[in-house]
Amino acid sequence: MANADPGDRVTLKDVARRAGVHPGTASRALNAETRELVNGETAERVLAAAEELGYRPNPIARGLKTSRSYTVGVLIPDLTNPLFPPIVRGIQDRLEEAAYTPLIVNTDNDPDRERADIEAMRARQVDGLITATARRDQGLPAGLERLSLPVVLVNRRLEDGARPSVVADDRKGIGLAVEHLLSLGHRRIAHLAGPQELSTGHLRHDGFIEAMRAAGIDPDPELVLVGTAFIESEGERLCNELLDRELEVTAIVAGNDLMAVGCYDVFVERGIDCPGEISVVGYNDMPFVGWFSPPLTTVHLPHYEIGARAAGLLLDQLRDPEIEPAQVLLEPELVVRGSTAAPLARDGQPA
Amino acid sequence: MANADPGDRVTLKDVARRAGVHPGTASRALNAETRELVNGETAERVLAAAEELGYRPNPIARGLKTSRSYTVGVLIPDLTNPLFPPIVRGIQDRLEEAAYTPLIVNTDNDPDRERADIEAMRARQVDGLITATARRDQGLPAGLERLSLPVVLVNRRLEDGARPSVVADDRKGIGLAVEHLLSLGHRRIAHLAGPQELSTGHLRHDGFIEAMRAAGIDPDPELVLVGTAFIESEGERLCNELLDRELEVTAIVAGNDLMAVGCYDVFVERGIDCPGEISVVGYNDMPFVGWFSPPLTTVHLPHYEIGARAAGLLLDQLRDPEIEPAQVLLEPELVVRGSTAAPLARDGQPA
DNA sequence: TTGTACGCGTTATCAC
DNA sequence: GTGATAACGCGTACAA
Numbered sequence: 001m002a003n004a005d006p007g008d009r010v011t012l013k014d015v016a017r018r019a020g021v022h023p024g025t026a027s028r029a030l031n032a033e034t035r036e037l038v039n040g041e042t043a044e045r046v047l048a049a050a051e052e053l054g055y056r057p058n059p060i061a062r063g064l065k066t067s068r069s070y071t072v073g074v075l076i077p078d079l080t081n082p083l084f085p086p087i088v089r090g091i092q093d094r095l096e097e098a099a100y101t102p103l104i105v106n107t108d109n110d111p112d113r114e115r116a117d118i119e120a121m122r123a124r125q126v127d128g129l130i131t132a133t134a135r136r137d138q139g140l141p142a143g144l145e146r147l148s149l150p151v152v153l154v155n156r157r158l159e160d161g162a163r164p165s166v167v168a169d170d171r172k173g174i175g176l177a178v179e180h181l182l183s184l185g186h187r188r189i190a191h192l193a194g195p196q197e198l199s200t201g202h203l204r205h206d207g208f209i210e211a212m213r214a215a216g217i218d219p220d221p222e223l224v225l226v227g228t229a230f231i232e233s234e235g236e237r238l239c240n241e242l243l244d245r246e247l248e249v250t251a252i253v254a255g256n257d258l259m260a261v262g263c264y265d266v267f268v269e270r271g272i273d274c275p276g277e278i279s280v281v282g283y284n285d286m287p288f289v290g291w292f293s294p295p296l297t298t299v300h301l302p303h304y305e306i307g308a309r310a311a312g313l314l315l316d317q318l319r320d321p322e323i324e325p326a327q328v329l330l331e332p333e334l335v336v337r338g339s340t341a342a343p344l345a346r347d348g349q350p351a
Numbered sequence: 352m353a354n355a356d357p358g359d360r361v362t363l364k365d366v367a368r369r370a371g372v373h374p375g376t377a378s379r380a381l382n383a384e385t386r387e388l389v390n391g392e393t394a395e396r397v398l399a400a401a402e403e404l405g406y407r408p409n410p411i412a413r414g415l416k417t418s419r420s421y422t423v424g425v426l427i428p429d430l431t432n433p434l435f436p437p438i439v440r441g442i443q444d445r446l447e448e449a450a451y452t453p454l455i456v457n458t459d460n461d462p463d464r465e466r467a468d469i470e471a472m473r474a475r476q477v478d479g480l481i482t483a484t485a486r487r488d489q490g491l492p493a494g495l496e497r498l499s500l501p502v503v504l505v506n507r508r509l510e511d512g513a514r515p516s517v518v519a520d521d522r523k524g525i526g527l528a529v530e531h532l533l534s535l536g537h538r539r540i541a542h543l544a545g546p547q548e549l550s551t552g553h554l555r556h557d558g559f560i561e562a563m564r565a566a567g568i569d570p571d572p573e574l575v576l577v578g579t580a581f582i583e584s585e586g587e588r589l590c591n592e593l594l595d596r597e598l599e600v601t602a603i604v605a606g607n608d609l610m611a612v613g614c615y616d617v618f619v620e621r622g623i624d625c626p627g628e629i630s631v632v633g634y635n636d637m638p639f640v641g642w643f644s645p646p647l648t649t650v651h652l653p654h655y656e657i658g659a660r661a662a663g664l665l666l667d668q669l670r671d672p673e674i675e676p677a678q679v680l681l682e683p684e685l686v687v688r689g690s691t692a693a694p695l696a697r698d699g700q701p702a
Numbered sequence: 703t704t705g706t707a708c709g710c711g712t713t714a715t716c717a718c
Numbered sequence: 719g720t721g722a723t724a725a726c727g728c729g730t731a732c733a734a
Binding site for chain 2: 082102106
């Protein structure tokens with residue numbers, strides 16, 4: 001009832017004293033797994049005392065003893081990238097159910113910083129790691145390979161499947177985009193790819209080539225441009241480069257929504273009508289792209305679920321370290337809005 | 352050079368042994384404040400040993416001893432609200448500089464959850480709290496009033512200024528919006544206000560009334576509608592209600608960008624041209640509102656800086672608990688885009 | 703069934 | 719200037 005003054009932390013010792021038992025006994029009574037070891041009546045008395053005093057175990061002290069912190073490191077490139085908040089929220093919510101606390105850091109895709117962050121998390125005794133960083137160059141973030149720490153990968157997977165991972169099916173997602181454009185009648189379709197060092201950039205690039213081939217179209221290499229980052233300015237640069245080649249493209253599959261926005265920039269500059277003269281498909285379905293002018297047709301990914309599943313996999317692994325590393329593949333979904341339409345024929349009439 | 356196997360944590364004891372000193376001495380040498388107490392040469396030897404072994408102090412153990420966790424609780428309503436990522440990023444970056452770690456939780460504006468979160472953070476021994484939750488009903492989030500824990504308020508302040516706070520000047524921000532519309536020639540200006548229990552909703556409402564009066568216009572009560580949440584659907588509902596009254600409004604000041612988007616919805620439904628027939632100003636300058644149709648005129652807030660300053664104030668307080676609680680007021684900025692224009696005269700011609 | 707004693711890694715307070 | 723020792727809060731062998 002009457003809670004203790006929140007100012008003074010109440011410790012196990014206090015509870016024990018109030019219950020008239022030894023701190024060791026109190027510890028056993030308070031811990032669910034060891035509660036059977038103690039007399040039911042005594043246990044009740046301890047629990048009551050804890051309740052009355054508003055006792056909360058000190059995770060720091062506990063962690064020191066058990067070398068578990070009930071803490072999970074979350075590495076993301078940048079929280080202000082609209083991609084990540086829903087993922088992180090999924091992680092947070094799922095972890096919270098299990099009484100774990102996420103420690104979130106931004107790596108800005110800087111390998112040194114990533115390394116330092118991992119060091120710091122290890123120092124903080126995290127029980128596991130969720131990493132949404134996605135460089136392809138090395139197998140795992142530096143310093144993680146030899147580590148026995150449970151790790152879940154988000155947005156990428158290892159070739160040997162040695163670690164659990166959650167990814168959206170990018171190959172399929174891009175396939176959806178390509179098929180949509182094909183069904184509208186487009187044939188000269190360009191791809192503005194993201195950086196190939198990132199697994200997402202790479203996969204989408206491959207997926208594009210594959211989808212085109214599957215439709216019996218040999219993709220024109222001139223129509224595939226590769227950018228250095230998944231950002232608006234790269235989309236703009238690539239789009240300009242593409243249009244300068246005057247290759248009669250009628251549609252663009254952008255590496256992500258941001259790059260699609262870069263295309264919008266170019267269209268405005270050059271007075272090109274979208275989707276009248278050219279169609280664009282984005283990727284990710286960032287918040288509010290439905291409000292763009294024109295509303296962006298894009299591929300939706302279940303970001304929240306990606307995060308939640310990743311957290312789930314980590315919890316599984318924490319529960320049973322010997323568990324087989326699951327590889328989760330989530331389904332993308334095409335969202336048709338206003339940036340795609342049938343191509344015009346040469347004379348300016350619908351083909 | 353040759354780092355230790357990351358699998359085995361290297362402790363202070365290891366460093367001491369390698370340097371041929373006692374752990375206590377090693378501790379003193381490693382800690383900047385106590386380093387003077389130890390022979391320069393010895394200190395160097397310890398530092399070198401630490402470097403060679405890749406020693407990282409264990410914050411858990413340190414925290415147990417110092418009863419500080421180097422951890423800060425961050426309470427926000429919802430990370431997926433585009434308002435918060437930049438704020439959180441500012442907090443993270445500033446805290447990281449000082450080797451503090453933020454613990455971020457989403458309260459969803461639920462008082463019970465908020466209470467539980469604060470409890471959990473206290474259990475985790477956070478050294479301080481940054482709260483971006485903004486209900487006006489009580490002075491501080493429940494359970495915080497009597498707490499001696501350092502707290503910094505974001506997006507709101509206490510009437511007595513008893514706690515440090517960082518807020519943007521909402522009164523001024525709304526003033527900017529109103530003045531902009533007035534200067535375009537609008538007189539019949541409506542305000543779609545956010546919930547008045549939130550300090551931001553309240554302040555903007557007051558700011559609107561004030562700015563209108565300052566221009567010599569007594570605001571028509573019929574033109575001021577109050578919503579129950581800062582969300583799109585409320586903007587839509589209020590806008591419909593407003594237009595149903597047929598009051599010849601020519602401009603709307605929305606409580607935030609989301610509510611402005613709700614207005615866009617209504618305009619599309621009713622076939623109303625914005626900004627031709629009606630102008631709208633948002634608030635916050637969320638990412639990508641410049642890409643909306645029409646690009647949204649809105650009031651920009653320095654979100655990142657808000658977060659960074661809040662973290663800075665907390666660090667100040669941590670350093671010196673007796674410090675005067677600073678009240679930081681940050682400047683908003685009007686961003687004129689395409690959703691505002693001069694009003695039409697009754698005959699459909701520019702007035 | 704319960705109490706005792708020790709240790710987790712670190713820092714603070716003593717002596718020396 | 720440095721070493722020894724205790725203590726932070728908790729969990730857990732071990733003894734009783």
